[in-house]
Amino acid sequence: MSEESRDGLEAVRAEKLRKIADLGIDPWGRRFDDHRAIAAVRALEPPKPVEGETPEPGPAVRIAGRIMLRRGQGKVVFLEVRDWTERIQVFIGKKQVGDAGWALVDLLDLGDLIGVDGALGYTKTGELTVFATALTFLGKSLTPPPEKWHGLTDQEVRYRRRYVDLYTNPESLQTFLGRSTIVRTFRKVMEERGFVEVETPTMQAVAGGAAARPFVTHHNTLDIDLFLRIAPELYLKRLLVGGMERVFEIGRVYRNEGISPKHNPEFTMMEAYQAYGDYHAMMDLTEALICASIGAIGGGYERPWGEKTIDFTPPWPRRAYLDLLREHAGVDPDDFEAVKARAEALKIETKGRDRDVIISDLFEATVEDALAGPVFVIDYPAAICPLTKRKASDPRLAERFELFVDGIELANAYTELNDPYLQEDLFRSQLAGQKEEDSMAKMDDDFVQALKNAMPPAGGLGIGIDRLCMLLLNRSSIRDVVLFPLMRPQTSRSSAGAAADGEDESEI
Structure with missing residues (x-):
């Protein structure tokens, strides 16, 4: 659709808005109390129509929502109205809403917001319908919705x-x-388990808690650079030192890295720390959180x-990191020459790099995609886990x-x-060797000082909500x-229009 066409359609709707105002109606709506969610209205059971008999009046209802479809002519109009719970058909007759209500009907467009008072019943074809007795105008949509209400189909748009997208695509x-x-x-689960x-x-003087490149900002009054947090970990552990024994935080973290189907630079994590726990306690907690979420959204453990x-049916298997590497990479992790040869065959850089870092890259290349899951991969090489307690039985491994x-x-x-x-x-x-712009390129001395006040043994957990x-x-x-x-910012209205018309724009 051209910019001129969009402007023309908007002008037509703007004229209707003026006419609504001329009727003495606020075209932007007012408070509309006591309406019910459409899903709750649909759950009511009005009398079923009986052939040859006058239908009994159904319950009085009041709804509010957006007009999604319109059909009919003459003195009868049918609308489909949708709120954030459901959709329902609305019957509007000139006789039922009167001249004033009917004058408003002529000015309604798809996308407008309306309130409807009426009786719930069935049409002759058996469709559940609100038979309107009064209309309340609640807001004018000046921009035409996607054609034929198929919803936005272009992913970028x-x-x-x-x-x-939200009001045109119910899914x-x-x-x-x-x-x-x-x-x-x-x-709810965290509260039930005694966490606070x-x-x-979110702005930190030292970026820490994970290995990632941070976003940098500047505080003018203090004249210092700050980092948007890459993790809340080191502050949450300070709270363990202070005596808060079970803490969690759900919030945004920021990592100045690539954009992909699995990563957005700004994302949501939940981190939790439990004094006197360990990574086994965190496995139990993780399983409980995800299984409870499945129960809350419904659909069962076997999910598409x-x-x-x-299949998320608990309990989930727990597999050792090095066993999985042997199985999928086909090498013995203790045979470093074999590890190097396998890594080099996969074009993984090995020169001058630590043994466990090479193993980590090899694991990522050969094992991760093979993990159908859900599966807990346990006991990672200690050298790649600088915040983790070592296994008492084998200090080369970390309890992760x-x-x-x-x-x-x-x-x-x-x-x-x-x-x-x-x-x-x-x-x-x-x-040692960290680039200046990377995280943890500066020592968090205060965190080390905090540990000197005795942090209890603890388990810690991070879950990517997205x-x-x-x-x-x-x-x-x-x-x-x-x-x-x-998204990459658009530079003009015309580019926004082109995207709206389905033209692909490369934003990355």
Whole structure:
């Protein structure tokens, strides 16, 4: 659709808006109390029509929503009205709504918001319908909706104009309502298990808690650079030192890295820390959180994922990292020459790199995609886990797990390292060779000082909320479960119009 056509349609709707105002009606609506969700109205049971008999009057109802379809002519009009719970048909007759109501009907467009008072009943064809007795205008849509209400089909436009995507694509709205249910369930489970929700800084003087490139900002008054957090971990552990024994936080973290179907630079995590626990306690907690979420959104443990089905029935298997590497890479991790040869065959750089870093890259290349899951991968090489307690039985290994489902990492957890001397040594060894712009390129001395006040032995857990929602709600891209994913800004209205017409724009 050309810019001129869009302007023309908007002008027609703007004229209708003026005429609505001329009727003495506020075209932007007012408070509309006591309306019921359409799903609740549909759950009512009005009398069924009996052939040859006058229908009994149904219950009086009041609804509000957006006009999605319109048909009819003469003195009778049918509308489909939708709110965020359901849709329902509305019958409007001139006799029933009077001259004033009928004057408004002529000015209604698809996309407008209206309130309807009426009686619930059935048409002769048996369709549940609200028979209107009064209309209340609640808002004018000046922009025409997608043609024929098929909804936005161009993926980029759906992400860019989420406000249209939500009201034209019911499955998109249900996805985000499902996401809210999952997050609400997380909070409920955590509260039931004695955890308290806290908030920690999102702007930090030292970026830490994960290996990632941070976003940098500047505080003018203090004249210092700050980092948008890449993880809340080190602050949450400070709370363990302070005596808050079970804490969690659900919030945004920021990593200045690529954009892909599995990664948005701004994403949501839940991190939790439990004093006197370990990584086994975190496995139990992870399983409980995800299984409770499945129960809350419904659909059972066997869930569709694209063309596959994933069975989340607990308990989930726990597999050792090195055993999986032997199985899928076909090498003995203790045979470093064999590991190097296999890595080089896969074009993984080995020169001058630490043994366990090479093993980590080899694991990523050969094992992760083979993990159908859900499966807990446990006991990682200690050298790649600088915040994790070592296994007493084998200090080369760290008490860490990652949860994988169909090759996607959903959760990461440790038995937390609480030895301040070892933590300082590991920080220093990790900092060696770090690029200035990378995270953890600066020692967090205050965190080490905090550990010297005695942090209790603890288990810690991080779960990626966005990726979990992708899997449980069967959405192939992280952008489908993030309301407003990062996009390249559009430079003009014409480019926005081109995208709206389905022309592909490369934003990455």
